[in-house]
Amino acid sequence: MPEAISIVGLGRLGAPMAACLAHKGLRVIGVDSSPAKVAALARREPPVHEPGLAEVLANAPGEITATMDLHEAVRDSGVTFIVVATPSDPGGGFSLSQVLPVCEGVGRALREKASYHLVVLTSTVMPGATGGQVRPLLEDRSGKTCGRELGLCYNPEFIALGSVVRDFLNPDFVLVGESDRRAGDLLEALYRRVLDRHSPLARMSWVNAELAKLAVNTYVTTKITFANMLARICERLDGADVDVVTSALGLDSRIGKKYLKGAIGYGGPCFPRDNLALAALARGIGAPADLAEATDRTNRGEVERLAERVLQRLPRDGTVGVLGLSYKPDTDVVEESQGLLLSLRLASAGIPVVAFDPLANESAQRAAPGAFQLAPTLEECARRADLLVLATPWPQLKELEVLLSRPASRRVAVIDCWRQLDPVLLSGVAEYLPLGIGSGAPRARREEK
Ligand SMILES: NC(=O)c1ccc[n+]([C@@H]2O[C@H](COP(=O)([O-])OP(=O)(O)OC[C@H]3O[C@@H](n4cnc5c(N)ncnc54)[C@H](O)[C@@H]3O)[C@@H](O)[C@H]2O)c1
Numbered sequence: 001m002p003e004a005i006s007i008v009g010l011g012r013l014g015a016p017m018a019a020c021l022a023h024k025g026l027r028v029i030g031v032d033s034s035p036a037k038v039a040a041l042a043r044r045e046p047p048v049h050e051p052g053l054a055e056v057l058a059n060a061p062g063e064i065t066a067t068m069d070l071h072e073a074v075r076d077s078g079v080t081f082i083v084v085a086t087p088s089d090p091g092g093g094f095s096l097s098q099v100l101p102v103c104e105g106v107g108r109a110l111r112e113k114a115s116y117h118l119v120v121l122t123s124t125v126m127p128g129a130t131g132g133q134v135r136p137l138l139e140d141r142s143g144k145t146c147g148r149e150l151g152l153c154y155n156p157e158f159i160a161l162g163s164v165v166r167d168f169l170n171p172d173f174v175l176v177g178e179s180d181r182r183a184g185d186l187l188e189a190l191y192r193r194v195l196d197r198h199s200p201l202a203r204m205s206w207v208n209a210e211l212a213k214l215a216v217n218t219y220v221t222t223k224i225t226f227a228n229m230l231a232r233i234c235e236r237l238d239g240a241d242v243d244v245v246t247s248a249l250g251l252d253s254r255i256g257k258k259y260l261k262g263a264i265g266y267g268g269p270c271f272p273r274d275n276l277a278l279a280a281l282a283r284g285i286g287a288p289a290d291l292a293e294a295t296d297r298t299n300r301g302e303v304e305r306l307a308e309r310v311l312q313r314l315p316r317d318g319t320v321g322v323l324g325l326s327y328k329p330d331t332d333v334v335e336e337s338q339g340l341l342l343s344l345r346l347a348s349a350g351i352p353v354v355a356f357d358p359l360a361n362e363s364a365q366r367a368a369p370g371a372f373q374l375a376p377t378l379e380e381c382a383r384r385a386d387l388l389v390l391a392t393p394w395p396q397l398k399e400l401e402v403l404l405s406r407p408a409s410r411r412v413a414v415i416d417c418w419r420q421l422d423p424v425l426l427s428g429v430a431e432y433l434p435l436g437i438g439s440g441a442p443r444a445r446r447e448e449k
Contacts, residue, residue, distance in 0.1 A: 081122050093281070098123075120153045124273075138150065158213075170199070230246060241437050306415075342391060344371055356374065390421070401422055
């Protein structure tokens, strides 16, 4: 096992990775171009918001140092993970604008190193990028040959923000595209030391791993969209209940129950982009990608469908309260979140919107400054709204059952996208409008499915 691991990019994925490796006793050198992130990690404080990260960093037995000096970090480590952002490019693929400068720096540092070094590309890239751009650049700048003095693996992650620490240590599987056996063996040994359980490693060529990363996320987005399609059908079918239908689907071992909630669209920094990237790849090489394209199109239509529903129910001059701006609970990330997109859609039509998120008010303000109003508390948002939309299934939003039941509370309409609230508790105090339920479906207390 090498003496130290360097991690370049201390963002939402890289910072928790650094913490997890140190948690397992490894010596970690974190690198970032942001002085604030470097300073935070050096103090063992989280450079990003992520549940559990502060505790892991504070208690990790492994040494953690942080620097802006990539050269020094590569020199002093045996493995370098590259975890910088890969923004979407206009064609739907991933830009290497941050990855390639890092590869140049890593390559130049390796020119002065005599010992073997493993470079692990964790940033999501398009199929063909590791072999087409990353490898030649590393070889050119280092003067070394991949598969001999230098190993290169593509090793993307499938973590979800909000549970990065747990997901990183307990993955369903680890995906590895390898330049050669030695590189793959070294990365496998590293994971065996770090993982909390014996997850399988899927080892393959770079291009297969690059495609597999996009395929996994595109498959999941297709599944989510399928469940959402069932929800829209149930809404128009007397007596139908999407939770009852998907609970049957989930029992089929060919399908499985995860990601079958039947609610509103997916968002976040990975799902929408990976889906589009797979479609862009297919189009670019003349292969059909109808399924990925239909998933994306259907998902984008979810916000419009929800907005129409809101507008049908909203009293004249009424205010919409949007509850949940993060794309999922336990994160402050608002990229492509349904709550944010809905707020923007309604506000752009001149509808007064007041929104609240337990964690993401600030990031929403940064993403869309002044576009709509933000309430500092759930109570204030509920008080100011005539119609409420529960857009993110934060457990804290259950408190609405109590807030709306207070004698002084106004009677409002509540569109419950995730069917979080108890219709029995709300009966008589709010007009309860769950998505995914047809008229006449039994309204007994709904247990979490
Ligand atoms: N966030 C997720 O949920 C997630 C999940 C799976 C995969 N990914 C992929 O992981 C990669 C990283 O994503 P992220 O969300 O952590 O990004 P991020 O934007 O949160 O973090 C990237 C970090 O890289 C740093 N950086 C950029 N250029 C640098 C340079 N030249 N030298 C040093 N540091 C530099 C930035 O300052 C930033 O701190 C992306 O390719 C993303 O697609 C992300």
